[in-house]
Amino acid sequence: MSAAPDSPSTGAATSPARTAIDELRRGFATSGYIASEAIATVVHLARALSKPVLVEGPPGVGKTELAKAAAIQFDKPLIRLQCYEGLDEARALYEWKYGKQLLYTQVLKEKLGDLMAGAEGLKESIARLHEFDDTFFNEEFLEPRPLLKALWAEHGAVLLIDEIDKSDQEFEAFLLELLADYQISIPEIGTVRAKHPPLVFLTSNNTREIGDALKRRCLHLYIPFPDSALEQRIIESRVPELEARVRSQLVAFVQALRGLDLKKVPAVSETIDWARTLVLLHANELDNQLVRQTLNVLLKFQDDIEAVDAEVPALTRAAVRG
Amino acid sequence: MTQVLSDFIKALRAADVRVSTAESIDAAATVEQVGFAERALLKTALAQVLAKSIDDKARFDDCFDRYFTSAELATVGGGATDADASAAADDAAAESMASAGGSGESGAEGELVALLERGDTAALQRLLGAAARNVQLQNIRLFTQRGMYMRRILEDMGIEAVDDLLHALVRADDDDPRAARLRELKAQLVENVAERVDREMLLYTANAGTRLREEVLQKTPLARIEMRDFKVMQELVRKLAKRLVSLHARRRRVARRGRLDVRHTIRRNIEYDGLLFDTVWKRVRVDRPKVIAVCDVSGSVAQVARFLLLFLYSVSEVIPKVRSFAFSNHLGEVTALFETRPVEDAISATLNDWGMGATDYGGALAELERLTLDDIDHRTTVLILGDARSNYSDPGDRALRRIHERARRVLWLNPEPRALWNSGDSEMRKLGACCDRVEPCRTLRHLERVISEIARTAI
Numbered sequence: 083m084s085a086a087p088d089s090p091s092t093g094a095a096t097s098p099a100r101t102a103i104d105e106l107r108r109g110f111a112t113s114g115y116i117a118s119e120a121i122a123t124v125v126h127l128a129r130a131l132s133k134p135v136l137v138e139g140p141p142g143v144g145k146t147e148l149a150k151a152a153a154i155q156f157d158k159p160l161i162r163l164q165c166y167e168g169l170d171e172a173r174a175l176y177e178w179k180y181g182k183q184l185l186y187t188q189v190l191k192e193k194l195g196d197l198m199a200g201a202e203g204l205k206e207s208i209a210r211l212h213e214f215d216d217t218f219f220n221e222e223f224l225e226p227r228p229l230l231k232a233l234w235a236e237h238g239a240v241l242l243i244d245e246i247d248k249s250d251q252e253f254e255a256f257l258l259e260l261l262a263d264y265q266i267s268i269p270e271i272g273t274v275r276a277k278h279p280p281l282v283f284l285t286s287n288n289t290r291e292i293g294d295a296l297k298r299r300c301l302h303l304y305i306p307f308p309d310s311a312l313e314q315r316i317i318e319s320r321v322p323e324l325e326a327r328v329r330s331q332l333v334a335f336v337q338a339l340r341g342l343d344l345k346k347v348p349a350v351s352e353t354i355d356w357a358r359t360l361v362l363l364h365a366n367e368l369d370n371q372l373v374r375q376t377l378n379v380l381l382k383f384q385d386d387i388e389a390v391d392a393e394v395p396a397l398t399r400a401a402v403r404g
Numbered sequence: 405m406t407q408v409l410s411d412f413i414k415a416l417r418a419a420d421v422r423v424s425t426a427e428s429i430d431a432a433a434t435v436e437q438v439g440f441a442e443r444a445l446l447k448t449a450l451a452q453v454l455a456k457s458i459d460d461k462a463r464f465d466d467c468f469d470r471y472f473t474s475a476e477l478a479t480v481g482g483g484a485t486d487a488d489a490s491a492a493a494d495d496a497a498a499e500s501m502a503s504a505g506g507s508g509e510s511g512a513e514g515e516l517v518a519l520l521e522r523g524d525t526a527a528l529q530r531l532l533g534a535a536a537r538n539v540q541l542q543n544i545r546l547f548t549q550r551g552m553y554m555r556r557i558l559e560d561m562g563i564e565a566v567d568d569l570l571h572a573l574v575r576a577d578d579d580d581p582r583a584a585r586l587r588e589l590k591a592q593l594v595e596n597v598a599e600r601v602d603r604e605m606l607l608y609t610a611n612a613g614t615r616l617r618e619e620v621l622q623k624t625p626l627a628r629i630e631m632r633d634f635k636v637m638q639e640l641v642r643k644l645a646k647r648l649v650s651l652h653a654r655r656r657r658v659a660r661r662g663r664l665d666v667r668h669t670i671r672r673n674i675e676y677d678g679l680l681f682d683t684v685w686k687r688v689r690v691d692r693p694k695v696i697a698v699c700d701v702s703g704s705v706a707q708v709a710r711f712l713l714l715f716l717y718s719v720s721e722v723i724p725k726v727r728s729f730a731f732s733n734h735l736g737e738v739t740a741l742f743e744t745r746p747v748e749d750a751i752s753a754t755l756n757d758w759g760m761g762a763t764d765y766g767g768a769l770a771e772l773e774r775l776t777l778d779d780i781d782h783r784t785t786v787l788i789l790g791d792a793r794s795n796y797s798d799p800g801d802r803a804l805r806r807i808h809e810r811a812r813r814v815l816w817l818n819p820e821p822r823a824l825w826n827s828g829d830s831e832m833r834k835l836g837a838c839c840d841r842v843e844p845c846r847t848l849r850h851l852e853r854v855i856s857e858i859a860r861t862a863i
Contacts, residue, residue, distance in 0.1 A: 099438040100445065123438075123448045130437050131430060136456070180674045291650055298424050302456040 102126050106155070115144070115151035116316045124303040125152060125281075134261045134282035136246075136297060139305035142349020145285040148305075149242035152281060159235060161280070162242045163228040165249035171256060176268060177225045183218050219270040229260060230274065238278035246296075247286040254296055261299045308350060310337050316350060321357040331368045332357060335401035339380070342390065348380045356380050368398050409435060411542050412471050413454070415607040419467045421460045427453060443472065470607055514565025520589040528593070532600060535560035541604050545612070550601055557597050566590055625846045627707045627819060637848070638748070641711060644852050645718030652722040652859040693812075693858055694725045694783050696776055698768075700790030701759045702732035708819040708845060710751050712789050715851050717747045722859045727776070730754045731768040733761030737775065765790070765831065766798030773803040780810040785858055789817045789845065792825070792832045799831035804838040814838065817845035817854060 103122045110117040117125075125148075128135045137145045153160035163174055187194075197214075201207045226234060232241040246254065260266050264276040284300065286292055308316060313333045317324065324332075333353070340347045348356075356379045365372055373394050381387045390397075413428050423431075430453045438449045447468050455464035519527050539556040566586065573583040618640050621633060629637060668684040676682070697716055699709035709730070716726050727739045736758060741750040780786070786807055792799070808814045816839040818825060818832060825832040836842040843854060 097439050097441055099449075100442060103445070119444075120448050120452070123445065124452050127434060127437065127449055127452060131433050133430065138458075178675060184677075291646075294422070297456040298426055300456075301430075301452045303452055304458060304461060 136300035766800040769800030
């Protein structure tokens with residue numbers, strides 16, 4: 083290996099990767115997605131090495147949002163495949179348009195009669211039919227599903243395979259060919275190869291362990307809950323109407339809440355919802371009553387709400403004091 | 405650069421991060437992208453390519469910090485963004501050193517002397533790195549090899565020339581100030597080399613000791629495991645459990661040949677214009693097993709019970725329904741305890757609450773029958789852990805027989821060695837007759853086998 087001729091060694095601050103990553107972060111920020119250093123790095127690497135990204139993390143930290151933001155950022159269509167138990171090739175990759183095929187055969191029945199005219203015996207008829215073999219199994223009659231759509235996309239695409247952990251292991255294995263080579267084999271047509279490798283994001287909530295084979299083919303990004311500085315920036319970008327003072331109180335409150343032993347700790351999406359709620363209520367400071375009334379935006383289990391209820395005064399006081 | 409990276413990957417593997425060849429190639433491509441210059445960026449980027457779970461990431465961070473100490477990275481990066489240049493520099497330094505070593509014979513002062521006296525730390529570091537690579541320090545395995553590797557590195561760096569010079573100086577004048585200074589510098593160098601060797605040894609052999617210990621622990625009778633090993637054991641159980649889960653997580657479906665799935669068959673054969681070429685047969689989903697675990701928690705059996713429960717609850721992904729009971733002189737259900745508290749706490753509480761008193765198998769099994777008989781069906785596995793020593797009272801075999809008739813199977817795990825069964829007050833023969841299988845269960849190995857069996861043979 084030798085140094086690329088167009089990368090002069092000009093010190094740490096302006097290495098090409100660094101510039102690209104900083105640019106990405108700025109780009110994401112303008113479209114309202116506050117990307118951490120790790121997120122920007124993984125997107126840069128995914129494009130540079132053309133590898134899919136497996137995104138893991140607790141629910142509601144913006145895994146799906148990342149794909150959406152990337153689609154906006156690179157001005158590519160977002161193609162989304164939601165996984166669930168029992169998802170199969172027919173729904174993920176392609177299906178034949180049976181109806182259309184049947185209809186065409188009906189309509190063309192007479193034409194077929196004409197074609198067959200003059201053919202003597204079964205053998206010759208079949209030989210003649212063979213000349214039109216692929217008429218009914220070509221791309222005309224193919225109904226592309228998300229994966230095939232992503233491969234066919236003219237100018238590339240962002241493919242989001244959401245909640246891969248919900249799908250069956252068979253489906254996971256089926257994805258391997260797509261993820262490694264950006265191609266897929268369809269028995270009737272052959273191998274379909276992507277013109278422009280799509281940027282692929284897979285998300286997982288870790289309800290089950292993802293197979294090693296899949297992990298090997300992906301870059302791995304873990305998005306944890308954001309720290310308070312980052313969360314403040316996220317709220318600032320998403321809910322700019324909220325006053326700075328309330329914002330910092332709110333973030334401090336949520337951060338403290340995550341330290342408690344709850345069934346489901348509030349995620350970033352819930353913090354945003356809460357911020358919107360407070361804007362609607364014209365709140366300019368957190369107080370006990372306000373928190374108690376709106377706690378159901380933040381916590382989704384009655385057990386959790388009851389458990390936190392007693393702690394509200396202490397938490398609020400701490401948050402207000404900063 | 406590739407050497408640095410492949411050594412790092414070696415260190416990662418030693419730290420139990422699984423890195424495949426494909427991933428090392430990706431790592432090389434990543435390094436080409438981001439370079440060695442910016443440490444934080446390199447760390448983030450490599451972590452995304454090489455460490456693919458949260459545990460792995462923690463281990464990666466630790467390993468990265470130890471491998472790329474800031475000094476190391478400075479020499480690797482050489483201040484330039486391009487890492488290859490520095491690798492080349494390393495080689496050049498090594499080469500010049502080799503020639504210096506050769507010329508040392510002829511009386512000229514080696515380059516090492518010059519470097520030492522000039523105090524050129526960066527060049528020394530680079531030389532040290534090259535020497536470490538030349539003697540293949542990354543192959544160090546044992547503590548006892550330290551001295552040998554240190555000597556080899558020093559020789560490779562050309563320590564001989566320094567020694568020769570020292571001799572010559574001392575012979576000429578006993579307290580030559582230059583000799584004293586040189587001696588000091590040499591001592592420092594030796595210390596540096598020792599430090600380097602220690603660090604690498606830690607990197608490449610960090611886990612060898614742990615692995616050996618884990619292997620031994622797996623074969624040690626659970627009753628004899630000492631308090632200080634508990635932490636390791638719990639970690640080990642978790643590891644084994646994880647393996648079992650990934651082995652059995654796949655819900656298998658069994659095709660029931662002979663019953664046509666009409667709906668699916670028609671759907672699949674549309675492409676043949678409704679002619680039924682391709683038949684689909686009804687499939688049955690394999691049910692998750694239901695387990696009722698009954699543990700004797702008195703005396704020596706308690707230890708084994710602790711690990712059995714820990715194991716059972718660690719594989720909750722494949723065996724989600726576990727009802728657990730504990731007994732010594734009375735029997736009680738502890739399932740709720742495990743649902744509300746962390747497993748370790750629940751186990752200690754169980755042992756505390758139920759561990760007192762002499763075992764009464766007759767009473768316990770009768771109570772078990774009363775509590776669970778309605779819940780036992782053809783999917784239930786009843787798992788009994790105990791030494792079957794009933795203190796010469798009723799062994800409770802009649803109650804167990806009634807349970808056996810209802811349950812899918814009854815497994816008895818006995819922590820005593822087979823030779824002791826049926827001796828004294830052990831009622832293994834009577835009780836064993838009411839079970840599908842009786843297994844000795846003394847070590848973690850045994851436990852793993854039993855749990856794996858339960859997870860595998862559902863339905």
